[in-house]
Amino acid sequence: MPNFMVSPFDRPVTRKISPPANDEVSNVDSFVLPASGWESMLRGARSRCPRCNEAKLFTRFLKPVATCPHCLQDWTHQQADDFPAYVSILLTGHIMAPIIIALVQETALSLAGLAAIIVPLMLALMIGFIQPAKGAIIALQWWFGMHGFEKERRDAEAFDRKQ
Incomplete structure (x- = not known):
């Protein structure tokens, strides 16, 4: 008997990621993981993708890509919510x-003169900070393995051999 208490909105959405073509498989290992959480937040x-630093992290102003085209990292797990706005x-x-x-x-500016300077400057700063804040928060979630991300770290011995 069907469960009528479950709506279509309650069912989990599963997305199938198509397997990469043969030429894309070589890109998967050709990147360097960040050395620290700060480096991933800067990326x-x-x-930029916090994992590989090669591809764009956002498709639109605040919409992250579903999957990185370079390292194939799934970014659908991110849950930045309102925290970028607070930052x-x-x-x-x-x-x-x-x-x-x-x-x-x-200055001896009138209240209207002060508002004409302050309000546009505040709006420009808030809009200018929100995308970098969201990118840094997504990177921090990935770095700590939160919300379904796999916690990945750079292999210290392999990194020392490259230098």
Whole structure:
């Protein structure tokens, strides 16, 4: 008997990743994992794949790719949620506080003049920080193996031999 308590939205969505072509298999081993979480966060903040640093991490402004075309890492596990927005607001507030204080104390601008300077600058900073923050948070989740990501680390002996 069918279970009528389960809706189509409750069923897990399974995605089949097509196997790579023969020429793509050689790309899978031709990258270097990051040495630290900071390096992976820097890769993510630059909107690059935190695992291989070769492909783009985002298809649109805040939409991450489903699978990295270079290293075949599945990015559907990420759950950044609202944390990038919090980071963006925190950074914007810390940058704007001294600017607002200096504008109010050192200039004789009207309230409309202050708003005309402060509001666009705050919006530009928040929009400018949100994508790097999301990339860094996705990279941090991957680095620590959160939400279904496999925890991967660089082999220290192989890294020492390359240098």
